Amino acid sequence: MVSLLLLPSCKSGNGDTIKVGEFASLTGKEATFGTSSHEGTELAIEEINSAGGVLGKKLELLTEDNQSKAGEPANIVNKLISRDGVVAVLGEVASSRSLEAAPIAQAAKIPMISPASTNPKVTEVGDYIFRVCFIDPFQGTVMANFATKTLKARKVAILTDAKSDYSKGLAKYFKEQFIKNGGSISSELSYNGGDKDFKGQLTTIKGSAPDAVFIPGYYNDVALIAIQAKEAAMSVPLFGGDGWESENLLQVGKDAVEGHYFSTHCSPEDTSPKMIAFVSAYQAKYKKAPDAMAALGYDSVYVLAEAIKRAGTTEGPKLRDAIAATKDFEGVTGKFSLDEKRDAVKSAAILQIKDGKFKFLETIAP
Amino acid sequence: MNEISQQLVNGLALGAVYALIAIGYTMVYGVLRFINFAHGDVFMLGSFTGYYLAPQIAKWFPIPGWGGWVMVMAATMIVCAIIGIVIELLAYRPLRDRPKLTVLITAIGVSLLIEYTCQHKAFFGASQKAFPQLLPTGNFTIGGLSFNSTQFVVLSVTLVLLVALTFIVKKTRIGMAMRAVSHNSAAASLMGISNSFIISFTFGLGSALAGAGGVLYGMTYTGIDPLMGVNVGLKAFVAAVLGGIGNLPGAALGGLVLGVVETFAGGMSGVSTYRDGIAFAILIIILIFKPTGLLGSKQIEKV
Numbered sequence: 001m002v003s004l005l006l007l008p009s010c011k012s013g014n015g016d017t018i019k020v021g022e023f024a025s026l027t028g029k030e031a032t033f034g035t036s037s038h039e040g041t042e043l044a045i046e047e048i049n050s051a052g053g054v055l056g057k058k059l060e061l062l063t064e065d066n067q068s069k070a071g072e073p074a075n076i077v078n079k080l081i082s083r084d085g086v087v088a089v090l091g092e093v094a095s096s097r098s099l100e101a102a103p104i105a106q107a108a109k110i111p112m113i114s115p116a117s118t119n120p121k122v123t124e125v126g127d128y129i130f131r132v133c134f135i136d137p138f139q140g141t142v143m144a145n146f147a148t149k150t151l152k153a154r155k156v157a158i159l160t161d162a163k164s165d166y167s168k169g170l171a172k173y174f175k176e177q178f179i180k181n182g183g184s185i186s187s188e189l190s191y192n193g194g195d196k197d198f199k200g201q202l203t204t205i206k207g208s209a210p211d212a213v214f215i216p217g218y219y220n221d222v223a224l225i226a227i228q229a230k231e232a233a234m235s236v237p238l239f240g241g242d243g244w245e246s247e248n249l250l251q252v253g254k255d256a257v258e259g260h261y262f263s264t265h266c267s268p269e270d271t272s273p274k275m276i277a278f279v280s281a282y283q284a285k286y287k288k289a290p291d292a293m294a295a296l297g298y299d300s301v302y303v304l305a306e307a308i309k310r311a312g313t314t315e316g317p318k319l320r321d322a323i324a325a326t327k328d329f330e331g332v333t334g335k336f337s338l339d340e341k342r343d344a345v346k347s348a349a350i351l352q353i354k355d356g357k358f359k360f361l362e363t364i365a366p
Numbered sequence: 367m368n369e370i371s372q373q374l375v376n377g378l379a380l381g382a383v384y385a386l387i388a389i390g391y392t393m394v395y396g397v398l399r400f401i402n403f404a405h406g407d408v409f410m411l412g413s414f415t416g417y418y419l420a421p422q423i424a425k426w427f428p429i430p431g432w433g434g435w436v437m438v439m440a441a442t443m444i445v446c447a448i449i450g451i452v453i454e455l456l457a458y459r460p461l462r463d464r465p466k467l468t469v470l471i472t473a474i475g476v477s478l479l480i481e482y483t484c485q486h487k488a489f490f491g492a493s494q495k496a497f498p499q500l501l502p503t504g505n506f507t508i509g510g511l512s513f514n515s516t517q518f519v520v521l522s523v524t525l526v527l528l529v530a531l532t533f534i535v536k537k538t539r540i541g542m543a544m545r546a547v548s549h550n551s552a553a554a555s556l557m558g559i560s561n562s563f564i565i566s567f568t569f570g571l572g573s574a575l576a577g578a579g580g581v582l583y584g585m586t587y588t589g590i591d592p593l594m595g596v597n598v599g600l601k602a603f604v605a606a607v608l609g610g611i612g613n614l615p616g617a618a619l620g621g622l623v624l625g626v627v628e629t630f631a632g633g634m635s636g637v638s639t640y641r642d643g644i645a646f647a648i649l650i651i652i653l654i655f656k657p658t659g660l661l662g663s664k665q666i667e668k669v
Contacts, residue, residue, distance in 0.1 A: 027485065027492040027493075028492050029492075029494075031492055031493045032493065067492075068492075162638075162639040187635055188635055189632075189633070189635055189638045190638050190639045191632070191638065191639075191641075192639070192641070192642065194593075194597075196583075196587040196588075196589050196594065197376075197380055197586075197587055197628075197629075197632070198632075199376040199379075199380070199629065199632075200373060200376055200377070200628070200629040200630065200631070200632025200633035200638070200641075201632050201633055201638055203369055203372050203373050203376060203633055204369065204373075204633040204634070204635070206369075207368070207369040220493075220494045220589065223494075223496075223588075223589065224587060224588055224589040227588050228587070228588075231503070231505070231514045231516070232505075232514070233505045248493060248494065251496060252494060252495070252496040252588065252589060253496075254496070
């Protein structure tokens with residue numbers, strides 16, 4: 001009985017469904033990210049199944065919550081691969097957690113597609129790791145150019161989350177490009193994700209008199225930073241990356257986040273037919289507007305499904321090759337190809353918070 | 367110069383909240399000789415009590431406004447006092463004659479129980495919530511320094527509560543009973559003091575202060591979540607040990623010192639990442655040179 005339970009149950013596609021594993025932060029600190037990407041993923045799976053599935057089989061999504069905690073993704077992905085026998089793994093939004101799961105998928109030769117992890121290290125883990133989003137060197141460059149050109153900032157302060165690979169990476173690439181543009185960094189400070197008190201850092205930043213403050217963190221912390229910056233009577237613009245995009249930023253930050261900027265993967269205001277169809281389907285199912293994380297989750301499923309079709313099998317190595325060959329894919333988040341480093345090459349959107357909403361400002365091509 | 371005094375105010379406001387919580391640790395230690403690790407979670411429950419009560423109280427008293435704020439503070443303190451008493455009654459009282467280690471482990475269990483229950487969707491949920499604005503806030507300038515009004519409220523409230531607490535402990539009959547139980551509980555009960563009542567009262571008083579700390583913390587930093595008590599509780603515990611565990615003014619002093627050190631560390635380039643590490647390093651250093659804490663006095667263990 002015990003030995004039976006330990007046997008890996010039906011490996012890749014022996015059953016009448018194709019099992020796809022997903023790990024996401026459905027609860028915990030970055031819960032809105034995980035929830036959004038999960039909902040996008042779920043929607044895509046449903047659409048594909050109602051259109052007949054892939055290779056004559058339905059897709060079966062096995063979702064596990066990692067509670068936004070370090071340590072969990074490794075356990076979960078291990079379980080998904082060895083016990084559930086999934087043919088591919090989808091996840092995560094946060095780079096730190098994708099980095100934890102990637103070596104396991106790589107060792108098992110099971111392709112993993114991250115919807116929204118932007119730290120370059122994620123796909124460097126191995127040739128089975130992919131992503132459908134741009135990477136931080138690009139995002140950092142975009143934001144540095146934005147600071148120089150649009151904000152006309154000469155002196156910028158940087159406030160980094162020391163606990164997050166994403167935040168540290170983005171800060172580094174931003175700094176490189178911004179200095180190349182002739183700007184200077186007035187002060188560089190850090191916090192630990194989950195902190196509530198940022199007054200110490202903000203007082204120093206204010207003292208260094210920057211033209212703008214770059215905060216490449218996650219929405220939870222950013223909302224509190226914005227509130228405390230406002231209380232400290234700081235009036236310079238704050239700007240950051242795709243870690244900002246969450247309804248929670250608006251709910252917690254309220255008028256304190258008004259007028260600030262961030263870069264992200266796409267805007268629901270985009271008028272491409274793909275985006276319009278996605279927004280209306282999402283709205284119908286979840287009764288709310290989608291965000292970039294949802295769109296990326298949705299795209300990651302279609303990239304996988306299309307690759308399974310092209311490969312004609314769900315066998316690890318062949319499926320890997322098919323995903324790697326993804327070219328000119330028409331996604332909700334724009335048209336993109338996967339490059340030799342298995343990263344998506346695509347444009348970034350810059351949004352501004354206006355009247356309690358994310359407003360599209362400009363698109364920047366790679 | 368401007369920046370230094372600004373940081374000092376930031377640090378004192380943070381330290382004031384630590385002080386309020388540290389007093390709860392120290393008082394319980396004083397009467398029961400054990401560390402109530404669930405105390406940080408009572409602080410968290412205080413924040414959420416304020417969060418949920420504020421919209422109710424706003425129906426009668428305008429919020430943001432002083433009247434509404436006083437009501438939220440008072441109601442939260444009462445709720446937290448009850449929570450503290452109930453925790454003691456259910457979890458610690460049945461273990462009163464057991465080894466202290468048993469109670470200590472139970473306290474950690476209670477703490478985890480509260481944290482993870484509250485993260486469930488049916489209670490508060492795991493995501494961060496924005497604490498409502500209870501008072502009109504503004505920035506004002508004195509001598510070229512700009513201050514936030516909330517920080518002054520936090521500091522003054524802490525001061526008032528500390529004075530009131532000192533009065534209770536030093537000048538009232540029940541305070542005298544508390545000191546007697548702390549000194550020698552067996553002798554105190556021979557003198558007709560109900561130990562159980564005094565212990566309940568101590569838990570209630572400490573938890574009420576933690577509740578007040580929870581509301582003040584929410585007002586200052588806005589973001590509240592079910593795990594917020596872990597780190598703050600740990601820091602307050604450090605503050606209590608720093609000041610000399612069992613010593614009330616020591617807990618307050620320890621809190622303020624810790625808050626100020628942390629804020630200065632947080633504002634320093636290159637050091638800001640190690641803010642928490644610095645706080646704990648200080649604890650270790652002080653305890654090496656002064657094992658009884660800043661204001662603690664030597665005690666002879668009876669064998």
